[in-house]
Amino acid sequence: MRLTIFWQRMREEFGEAYADSFARDHVMSELGGRTVRQALDAGWDAKAVWRAVCTAMEVPAARR
Structure with a gap:
C-alpha cells in the first residue's frame, strides 16, 4: 500500500483533523x-x- 492511499484511508475513517492527531498521539x-x-x-x-x-480501532471489515 502506498502512503498516499494509507493517509486517504486514515482521513476517510477518522476525519481530516483527527487522523493526523491520532497518528501523532x-x-x-x-x-x-x-x-x-x-x-x-x-x-x-x-x-x-x-x-x-483497523484492529485496534475495530474498523469494520467492509472499510479495511
Whole structure:
C-alpha cells in the first residue's frame, strides 16, 4: 500500500483533523508501543500499520 492511499484511508475513517492527531498521539500496542507516525518513520509497511489501526480501532471489515 502506498502512503498516499494509507493517509486517504486514515482521513476517510477518522476525519481530516483527527487522523493526523491520532497518528501523532495514539500509542498502539499493535505497533510495538509506537504511534502510527513513529511506526511509519521506523520503516513499517503502510499496509501493516493500516491493519494494526483497523484492529485496534475495530474498523469494520467492509472499510479495511
